[in-house]
Amino acid sequence: MISEAKRYEGKFVGGRFVGWLVVSAILVFLTVPTILVVFSSFNPTSVLDFPPKGISLRWYLNLAERPDFRLGFVNTALIGVLSTFLALLTGIGLGLSIHRGSFPGRQVIYAGIMSPLVLPGVIIGVGLLMVASKTGGVGRFPIVIVAHALMVLPFVLRSILISLENIDPNLEKAAAILGANATKRFFHVTLPLLRPGIGAGILFALIMSINEFTVSLFVTARATQTMPVVLFNYTMAYIDPTIAAVSTVYIITTIVTIWLLDRAVGIATILKLEGQG
Amino acid sequence: MVHLLGLTKQFGTVMALDHVDLKVERGEFFALLGPSGSGKTTLLGLIAGFHEADGGKVMIEGADVTTIPSHKRKIAMVFQNYALFPHLKVFENVGFGLKMRGMDREEIRERVMKALSLVRLEGFEDRWPKQLSGGQQQRVALARALVVEPKVLLLDEPLAALDRGLRDEMRAELKEIQRSLGITTIFVTHDQSEAVSLSDRVAILDRGKIVQVDSPQGIYGRPKSSFVARFLGLHNVFSGRIIRREENFAWIEPDSGGHQWVSLLLTDRALGDCSFYVRPERIRIAKQLREGEPNHLSGVIKEITYQGVYHEIRVEVQSGIPLMIYEIDESRVASLQAGSKLNLYIDPKDIMII
Numbered sequence: 001m002i003s004e005a006k007r008y009e010g011k012f013v014g015g016r017f018v019g020w021l022v023v024s025a026i027l028v029f030l031t032v033p034t035i036l037v038v039f040s041s042f043n044p045t046s047v048l049d050f051p052p053k054g055i056s057l058r059w060y061l062n063l064a065e066r067p068d069f070r071l072g073f074v075n076t077a078l079i080g081v082l083s084t085f086l087a088l089l090t091g092i093g094l095g096l097s098i099h100r101g102s103f104p105g106r107q108v109i110y111a112g113i114m115s116p117l118v119l120p121g122v123i124i125g126v127g128l129l130m131v132a133s134k135t136g137g138v139g140r141f142p143i144v145i146v147a148h149a150l151m152v153l154p155f156v157l158r159s160i161l162i163s164l165e166n167i168d169p170n171l172e173k174a175a176a177i178l179g180a181n182a183t184k185r186f187f188h189v190t191l192p193l194l195r196p197g198i199g200a201g202i203l204f205a206l207i208m209s210i211n212e213f214t215v216s217l218f219v220t221a222r223a224t225q226t227m228p229v230v231l232f233n234y235t236m237a238y239i240d241p242t243i244a245a246v247s248t249v250y251i252i253t254t255i256v257t258i259w260l261l262d263r264a265v266g267i268a269t270i271l272k273l274e275g276q277g
Numbered sequence: 278m279v280h281l282l283g284l285t286k287q288f289g290t291v292m293a294l295d296h297v298d299l300k301v302e303r304g305e306f307f308a309l310l311g312p313s314g315s316g317k318t319t320l321l322g323l324i325a326g327f328h329e330a331d332g333g334k335v336m337i338e339g340a341d342v343t344t345i346p347s348h349k350r351k352i353a354m355v356f357q358n359y360a361l362f363p364h365l366k367v368f369e370n371v372g373f374g375l376k377m378r379g380m381d382r383e384e385i386r387e388r389v390m391k392a393l394s395l396v397r398l399e400g401f402e403d404r405w406p407k408q409l410s411g412g413q414q415q416r417v418a419l420a421r422a423l424v425v426e427p428k429v430l431l432l433d434e435p436l437a438a439l440d441r442g443l444r445d446e447m448r449a450e451l452k453e454i455q456r457s458l459g460i461t462t463i464f465v466t467h468d469q470s471e472a473v474s475l476s477d478r479v480a481i482l483d484r485g486k487i488v489q490v491d492s493p494q495g496i497y498g499r500p501k502s503s504f505v506a507r508f509l510g511l512h513n514v515f516s517g518r519i520i521r522r523e524e525n526f527a528w529i530e531p532d533s534g535g536h537q538w539v540s541l542l543l544t545d546r547a548l549g550d551c552s553f554y555v556r557p558e559r560i561r562i563a564k565q566l567r568e569g570e571p572n573h574l575s576g577v578i579k580e581i582t583y584q585g586v587y588h589e590i591r592v593e594v595q596s597g598i599p600l601m602i603y604e605i606d607e608s609r610v611a612s613l614q615a616g617s618k619l620n621l622y623i624d625p626k627d628i629m630i631i
Binding site for chain 1: 326327348350351352363
């Protein structure tokens with residue numbers, strides 16, 4: 001038996017080696033730019049260079065001292081959290097009605113919500129800017145939050161819908177016949193079982209919102225600028241390792257976000273997109 | 278007591294239920310039996326309140342509940358896949374209905390424990406549903422349904438997902454629990470043996486209509502239509518014509534030709550096309566052939582199969598009709614073998630016109 005297994009393994013050694021090589025190459029290709037950026041953020045000279053000439057935190061200090069970066073960081077966090085929350089509420093509502101309803105125009109609504117995935121950000125940005133100018137909200141927080149919510153809604157809705165499809169429809173019926181009215185069914189059965197979808201939705205939404213640039217460029221003003229916009233404006237004026245420092249902060253923030261979500265929901269559950277059952 | 282009056286349900290152009298009338302007595306164990314698409318699940322769904330009826334009424338204990346939503350009907354149901362809440366432990370699953378009714382925690386605990394002991398699952402209250410075997414999940418589902426003391430218990434194919442040995446065990450247990458609680462129970466099944474072994478009465482459905490309501494003995498002994506006979510998997514159902522009546526006897530000419538059969542017919546029935554059913558366990562093996570007398574025939578044995586307890590003897594009689602005989606008496610079968618001749622007699626009361 002053992003020799004049989006070994007022979008079986010042996011046949012694939014060559015293929016396995018090539019496989020590992022390809023995977024390693026891809027990993028290197030993906031991570032090297034990130035690693036380069038992290039290293040060069042500690043460069044004492046004002047040139048984006050590798051390898052660094054020494055170790056210094058001056059660009060991080062620059063980052064912390066410049067008010068535009070500080071504001072951008074706070075704005076990004078605020079807008080990220082609020083737009084995620086807004087998209088989540090909308091996504092759950094829409095998800096439920098699209099999943100259950102058979103009302104006319106359902107496909108149209110779904111396609112409309114999904115459109116930011118295929119439309120160029122410029123178009124959405126210009127459109128939102130026009131809406132904002134009509135309503136007098138140009139550059140204000142509400143329009144930025146709504147814009148971000150629109151951009152992340154497709155991801156949230158997808159996660160919610162997948163989660164809904166994984167819920168056994170008999171569970172709601174079982175709850176109903178056991179005496180739960182629609183509200184109780186939602187809070188005691190549907191919502192708890194939506195947890196993986198909600199977790200995945202939050203994760204996607206936060207990452208998308210934190211990184212959103214094109215639309216933000218159009219709808220933000222100086223007071224509402226998010227980090228990518230601040231960064232863009234900064235690079236228009238200077239090229240120095242400050243952007244590398246910002247990138248490093250971004251990378252760490254993303255890792256922390258994922259880690260926190262893993263603690264809260266469990267990444268495995270999120271990625272498998274299924275319930276505990 | 279559950280009373281259905283002219284219950285009608287349409288899905289698109291499909292008539293799922295067509296003016297169904299049915300009365301299930303208090304404490305009765307009642308089976309809805311039919312092939313898939315016969316409307317039995319729709320019927321259960323209407324009693325449960327999952328669908329809205331297009332016509333007719335559902336009455337439970339004298340109250341019209343046709344437009345009352347599920348959660349106010351005070352009934353309970355065990356689903357085919359059990360539908361246990363995966364995010365709740367066994368205790369919370371069983372206590373769900375009581376919690377929805379706003380009962381206090383002490384009483385919930387007491388009742389849940391009692392229900393769990395009824396289904397012999399003491400000590401399982403802190404398990405997750407996914408940690409349980411199929412049979413245990415089934416028991417939890419049953420406990421969850423019984424704990425709310427429902428007016429009616431609905432069971433949707435309750436044993437279908439279990440393997441054979443477990444199914445027989447659960448069947449016995451289900452019957453015992455139902456009897457001891459005296460709870461009105463309606464269950465849906467496509468399995469004839471499940472229906473007849475569990476229930477007091479059976480309704481057979483075909484394309485949205487109830488075609489027969491009878492005791493288990495009744496549906497097997499007096500199938501009302503050739504559909505029922507075929508659905509029950511009965512052997513010896515033939516088509517023919519009634520050509521003559523004399524007092525309580527009818528002469529049938531089978532479509533396949535050959536000699537006529539005489540049947541005891543106590544109801545009014547016009548001459549003409551009919552189906553008839555010869556009960557396989559009532560065909561008698563005769564020593565001699567009384568030529569020319571009605572219902573005395575001879576044939577050739579095609580095959581003898583032992584089925585545990587009884588033998589199935591496949592015989593082709595002169596006219597080419599294949600007859601199936603169930604013979605329980607070993608001594609009569611011992612001398613028989615395939616290919617040999619056999620004389621038979623069938624009493625007119627054992628030939629049923631349907």
